[in-house]
Amino acid sequence: MQNGVLIIHTDGGSRGNPGPAACAFVAELDGKVLAEKSKYLDITTNNIAEYQGVLLALDWLLENSKSFKITEVIFFLDSELVVKQLTGFYRVKKPELQTLNLIIKKKIEEISIKVNFQNIPREQNKEADRLVNEELDLQ
Secondary structure: OOOOEEEEEEEEEEOOOOEEEEEEEEEEEOOEEEEEEEEEEEEEOHHHHHHHHHHHHHHHHHHHHHHOOOOEEEEEEOOHHHHHHHOOOOOOOOHHHHHHHHHHHHHHHHHOOEEEEEEOOHHHHHHHHHHHHHHHHHO
16 A cells, blocks of 8 residues: 555647647656556547546546555646646636536546646656657557
8 A cells, every 4th residue: 555645747739739639647656657548539629638638547546546545636737728727727618628627526526535736847747748649659
């Protein structure tokens, strides 16, 4: 059993906006990578891909949270817009993003662990970005 703060780096991107898109996450606990996953999303926008990265990580967390004891989850994203929308600082205007925002909030309630979202520079999100680009290169 591991304890502590779970760090999850997520990313999403599209080549063109909209264009072929993918999302990914890397989850770490005590400096050790617990999981990493990417997913191809077909044609969509950058913002939807960013939201999908958070959802991909939350789905993994819901399936695996019993495997370790954590007190908090911190999501690191390089999308300031998505972080500010998820934290309620910005209003979500687009209907498709409103839907994703609500799904994320419901999943967070299911987890019953403190969840925070923080914006970081792109250079600090290299592993998640690498997974997104590898997924897009496969298509």
